Amino acid sequence: MRVSGTQVSNQTDEAALIARVRDGDQAAMAGLYDRYSGIVYGVALRVLGNTSAAEDLVQEVFLQLWRNPQAFDADRGKLAPWLAVIARNRAIDLLRKRPMEDDIDELPISTGVNLEDEASQRLAISKVRGVLGQLPADQRRLLEMAFFEGLTHTEIANKTGEPLGTVKTRIRSGLLALRKAFS
Amino acid sequence: MKEHAQYADSLALYAMHGLDDEREMAELRQHLDSCGECRRELEALRADVALLALSTSGPQPPQRSRERLMQAIAAEPRIQHKHKSRFILGRLQPRWLRLAPTLVAVLVLIASVALVRENLHLRDTRDRLARELQDQRGRAALAMEVMQMMNDSSLPRMTLVSAKNVPQPQVKTIYQPQKGHVLLMANNLPLLPDDKVYELWLLPSTGAAPMPAGTFSPDSKGSALMLHAMQDGGIQAKAFAVTIEPRGGSPTPTMPIQFAPAG
Numbered sequence: 520m521r522v523s524g525t526q527v528s529n530q531t532d533e534a535a536l537i538a539r540v541r542d543g544d545q546a547a548m549a550g551l552y553d554r555y556s557g558i559v560y561g562v563a564l565r566v567l568g569n570t571s572a573a574e575d576l577v578q579e580v581f582l583q584l585w586r587n588p589q590a591f592d593a594d595r596g597k598l599a600p601w602l603a604v605i606a607r608n609r610a611i612d613l614l615r616k617r618p619m620e621d622d623i624d625e626l627p628i629s630t631g632v633n634l635e636d637e638a639s640q641r642l643a644i645s646k647v648r649g650v651l652g653q654l655p656a657d658q659r660r661l662l663e664m665a666f667f668e669g670l671t672h673t674e675i676a677n678k679t680g681e682p683l684g685t686v687k688t689r690i691r692s693g694l695l696a697l698r699k700a701f702s
Numbered sequence: 703m704k705e706h707a708q709y710a711d712s713l714a715l716y717a718m719h720g721l722d723d724e725r726e727m728a729e730l731r732q733h734l735d736s737c738g739e740c741r742r743e744l745e746a747l748r749a750d751v752a753l754l755a756l757s758t759s760g761p762q763p764p765q766r767s768r769e770r771l772m773q774a775i776a777a778e779p780r781i782q783h784k785h786k787s788r789f790i791l792g793r794l795q796p797r798w799l800r801l802a803p804t805l806v807a808v809l810v811l812i813a814s815v816a817l818v819r820e821n822l823h824l825r826d827t828r829d830r831l832a833r834e835l836q837d838q839r840g841r842a843a844l845a846m847e848v849m850q851m852m853n854d855s856s857l858p859r860m861t862l863v864s865a866k867n868v869p870q871p872q873v874k875t876i877y878q879p880q881k882g883h884v885l886l887m888a889n890n891l892p893l894l895p896d897d898k899v900y901e902l903w904l905l906p907s908t909g910a911a912p913m914p915a916g917t918f919s920p921d922s923k924g925s926a927l928m929l930h931a932m933q934d935g936g937i938q939a940k941a942f943a944v945t946i947e948p949r950g951g952s953p954t955p956t957m958p959i960q961f962a963p964a965g
Contacts, residue, residue, distance in 0.1 A: 545775055552768060560767075561758035574767045578774065585775045600752030607755050608719065640759060647757045665715065666754050671722035672715050687711035694714050694750040701753065 534593045541588045548585050555599050556581070558640070559606040566610035566667050576613070580606050599640075611669030643701075650700045654693055661686060662693045706740050709733055713740065717747040852887070855927060871924070873961045875902070875942045882932035884915050884942070891920040894946060901947040902930065903955050907938040915942065917951045 533554075539547035559580050563573035580602060584591070591601055651659055657679075664670045664678065672690075676683045712730055715721050721730070734741055869890045876885040886902055894900065899919050903912040916930030944961035945952075 545772065548775055549768070549772060552771060556768070557762045558756065558759050560763040561760055562755045564761055565758035574763055577763050577767055578771055581771050582774055582778075585778065600749065600755070603755035604748070604752050611719075640756075643753075644756050644759045647753050651754075651757055662754065665718050665720045666751065667758075669719075671720050673722050675720075684711070687715055690718075690720075691711045691714035691747075694717075694747055694754070697753045698746065698750045 533598055537588055537591065537593050537598065540585065548581070551584070551598070552581055554637075555602050558599055558603050562603050562606045563610050566607060566614055566669070572613065573610075576606060576610055580609065607666065615669055646700055647697060650697050651693075654696060658689045658693050661689050665690050706733075706737060706743075709740055710743070713744050714747050714750075717744060717751050852927070855921070855925075871961070873944055877904075877939050877942070879938055880935055882935035882937060884928075884930045884932070886916070886918065886926065886928040886930070888918070888920060888926040889924060891924040891926060893920060893922070893924065897949050898946050899949050899951065900926070900944050900960070901951050901955070902928070903943045903945065904932065904937065904939050905941045905943060907940040909940075912943065912955050913937070914951060914953065917947065917949075 536547045536550050540551065556577055560573055560577050563576040564570060567573050567576065584602075591598060651662070654662075661675060661679070661681075664675050665672070670678065672683060672686050675681070676686050679686070681689075709730055712721060712726060716727070716730060721727050734744065871888070871890045871892065873886065873888040873891075875887075877883070878885075884902065884904070888900075891900065899917040901917045902915040904915045905912050913932070915932065916928050918926045918928040920926045941963045943955065943959045943963075945955040945957070945959055947956055
């Protein structure tokens with residue numbers, strides 16, 4: 520899953536699509552939507568647990584990308600992880616009823632993982648699920664509470680009865696396990 | 703990360719916005735500002751977090767969602783951004799709300815211009831009042847000086863006339879009818895014997911008999927200054943006249959009249 524010769528070609532395609540979106544090309548925007556709406560929708564649905572709210576969030580994320588494509592710097596990262604993290608953060612804001620004007624200035628994210636076509640995405644998703652499946656259930660639960668429920672470490676500690684330090688350490692080690700699987 | 707182990711566990715939660723201890727976050731941010739190694743670790747953790755998001759992929763949004771988006775972007779006026787700006791998310795807002803910053807800026811500009819104009823106007827008013835006060839002070843000082851000079855009989859006085867003419871006697875009166883005060887100023891008057899005085903007469907506008915308005919004697923240079931108060935105020939005067947009377951004055955004028963109004 521590391522960057523390869525084929526991926527360079529795919530990366531060029533993504534950069535070209537974004538450049539066309541910047542020029543107001545609606546077909547290019549449709550292309551980005553077809554590639555990444557599943558990732559955005561999946562995150563939104565997992566966090567919000569409501570298909571209607573998840574659809575609205577997908578609209579919101581892609582419409583903002585159309586309005587302001589310059590917010591994403593294609594030279595510094597990949598669009599898929601960037602959209603996924605923005606969708607997650609926004610969904611958590613909605614879930615926790617944070618102010619609607621809240622804005623997100625998320626930096627580009629470079630995962631080194633190819634996510635630019637459906638087959639690559641399926642492969643990566645399968646791998647992530649495999650790693651999470653290998654984690655102890657209580658550690659996986661800690662990651663889910665932090666990432667998909669947006670709980671803070673203090674809230675997680677209160678909820679699970681685990682010491683604060685243990686919560687932090689187990690969440691980090693769970694993330695490192697994911698990293699190791701893709702390295 | 704070995705030497706930064708105390709921050710390592712916190713960085714993972716920081717990447718997920720999961721820290722809630724303000725002091726701890728401030729300390730971590732301060733450390734990140736100066737530690738490239740921890741910044742790189744944070745970037746790696748953000749990538750790990752993004753991988754976590756992928757675990758949820760699978761369900762696809764309904765087709766209507768795509769159509770809805772395409773209709774929305776077709777209706778959007780395209781704004782070309784020349785610079786990278788923040789990716790702002792929130793509930794889809796009315797378009798007019800996006801003009802709010804511009805409107806606020808215009809209102810602030812208008813208010814600023816109005817304040818500047820008001821400030822300039824106040825400065826002008828202050829300067830004008832200062833000039834008027836200065837003028838008033840100057841005029842008051844001048845009036846005081848005039849009064850002092852006129853009342854000081856020791857000051858040398860002279861009337862300049864054509865060298866071919868002999869200086870002519872001259873009597874001036876100023877009358878304040880409400881108070882009944884008469885101010886008399888005379889020059890070049892002929893000197894009188896010791897038993898005679900000049901007497902001023904007020905000729906009422908009603909045609910009544912002349913009323914005594916004070917006696918006076920010129921000094922050695924023929925000058926005289928007299929301020930006389932009538933017994934009653936409110937008498938309207940048609941004219942004044944001067945006669946020569948016995949010292950102590952007379953109840954009625956003795957002819958001939960020595961001085962009368964010109965013309």
